[in-house]
Amino acid sequence: VSVAIVAVGDELLAGAHPDLNSPEIARRLGQLGVDVARVCVVGDQEEELAALLLGLARDHAVVVVTGGLGPTLDDVTRHAAARAAETGLATSEEALESLRRWYAGRGVEMPTANRRQALLPEGARLLANPVGTAPGFQLALGGATVFALPGPPREMRVMLEREVVEWIGANGPAARSPERRMHFFGLSESLFAEGVGPLMDRDAEPRVGCSVADGVLTVVLRSRAPDPERARASLDAATARLRELFLPHLFSEDEPRLERVLARELVQRATTIATAESCTGGLVAALVTGVPGASAVFGEGFVTYSDRAKRERLGVSGALLERHGAVSREVAEAMAAGAAERTGAELAVAVTGIAGPDGGTPAKPVGLVCFATLLSREPRSTERRFPALGRDWVRTVSAQTALFLCLQRLRERPALGGARPD
């Protein structure tokens, strides 16, 4: 099954916000063994969308469209699909009835604007929306099947599962080549390429690809071996080689998010963590508490942005701040110690640095960030000089580094069940 995705909306096209639906759909279909071949973003233009749908229907078996099904006149997906199929639009009584029920369930009358949402291209199958007002539809276009889903992620998600995933299950995906993923932190693409050498050749088996996001280098290995056993052997050999080459950077072979790997490790070791943040301003705590069930490992964090907060909340001494400055390994260590002492957490991590754009000096430039961890009262600290690539970037990579340093310290200790990555 060859799949294309279309995201519709002037605001997506203008870059007001990124298209997050397409990545989510691609990930979900990927789990089913279906690769997406093309993603397109177009504006709220009926003619353009119609032409794009026709073109994609020629080259792909399935086209998933998100967006443009709202009640307002800039929602043109219904009209564009009808135009592409050279058919008309008709009000679906079933859709209208379900819209009325949706509003009745909320004790309000249906706004007349929403009548538009009951229109469907003739010949289309209605896709019910259990969590919102916009129904979707499924339409044959050339030899392809078009699924039109609403744009709001939560509505898209439910209907993707109920309709598209269901349909692909029934119509059978093409077999996909087996793959493995490995996630590294603090390793650049160039160094990786240099280290692996001919393993990355175009015709190597397995094929090795890599990409970087927020400091995490993800390596994908895909086997082209003709049978599953040989594929497994080939992937085993290549992953073993990569582990050997880059072990200090490897943090996971399944989960790409550092905070989830860290939370898992904390749970396995029945260890709790506390955070003390200056320049990251709560990002580390927000990442950790974003993991479901975080309360088992996290009780409390300190966002001590000012010197006063570092003194009063964490007991960092005024003399220490005076002598070394707020951005120093010494202050980071004192922050971590203060956080551990006040919370009783076994592991504490502290971050203090200069995120910019202002506040840098020749001795302490923008991008200088100091980190400390304290594990069972044993302190350790380090500093990084990140390139000054913008406040957001410095903060994000600092938060990621803090998580990685915590993970490293935990894994230095033998644990029940061994301490190998994952």
Place this chain on the structure above:
Amino acid sequence: VSVAIVAVGDELLAGAHPDLNSPEIARRLGQLGVDVARVCVVGDQEEELAALLLGLARDHAVVVVTGGLGPTLDDVTRHAAARAAETGLATSEEALESLRRWYAGRGVEMPTANRRQALLPEGARLLANPVGTAPGFQLALGGATVFALPGPPREMRVMLEREVVEWIGANGPAARSPERRMHFFGLSESLFAEGVGPLMDRDAEPRVGCSVADGVLTVVLRSRAPDPERARASLDAATARLRELFLPHLFSEDEPRLERVLARELVQRATTIATAESCTGGLVAALVTGVPGASAVFGEGFVTYSDRAKRERLGVSGALLERHGAVSREVAEAMAAGAAERTGAELAVAVTGIAGPDGGTPAKPVGLVCFATLLSREPRSTERRFPALGRDWVRTVSAQTALFLCLQRLRERPALGGARPD
């Protein structure tokens, strides 16, 4: 100038991370009055990318490609562009020299893998990369101009500015219709459409479009009036009408990010803020401290995830927690009061709720979130029952709501220079 953007990468296509380059390019070109007509995401496939480039070059004057210029063999943009232009590849001595200098400046020898980055399609113009190893290129393809830029955002950004923006300045963008934007919080698209009525008709002047992200409804008004004066009058009238209709929801007419509008308002009123967070776990503090210069208005935040932390750090009484539960307006008020008292901030905001997926009860379901603000010692609290649309969503919309409630409270007070939105 009609512009298309292509983002290249298997990982983007597989949804491992979203394409953030294209929105950034679209926003930048939008500032120049140039609208992007199409965005495409494709994988690391030379043939596919070549075919796509040919197709886009037929319909657009400019094609901006990002990604696929790295040193590894899965970086195929150079080869695909050469294939599309039916030309060969040659090593650029200039590029090779600059690569060697780049590495020399860092005291290391150039890895041989990077030699690949000095390849250019014949006839292409080299675009120097001052901040990384991947040079870009500019190539005539059919009647179109193709710009190939590196994928890492910081490198893309610099070269977009130096090359693409420069080129568009020299080659003159088409005049674009004047537009205005308005940003609302807590207003659904349906309610907006119902309220504005015929203002949103397809042929209304100005044309009104809207979109929602993280609870923020952005309305774009575009005039099609033939001259600037009539366009201004038409936009003035429409924005005045929308202000009248939805004033309580309107928070900005320029900046779409709530935390930036709030920080600006705090600076203007010389007011400081403190945060006390349970379910949002540091997100509110991270948003506020993400604004450059945040230290002028923010000294400290508390991430009190456990009951113990609420008691010990914020002085919430055990009896109160017992009587009302941690998720209650009473506890939210006590958290805000504790944060204000301990930090001396004039404004404090507290959030406590059930983000899920677990922890809900019939009386306090997942999605119930309580908020309190304290301004000059005057408390106020409220609760929201958000739909249980996932932990991330509940946390994000809760953090946004906290920012909006702070902004509302500040704006109730007359300030120097008036208290109108923005």
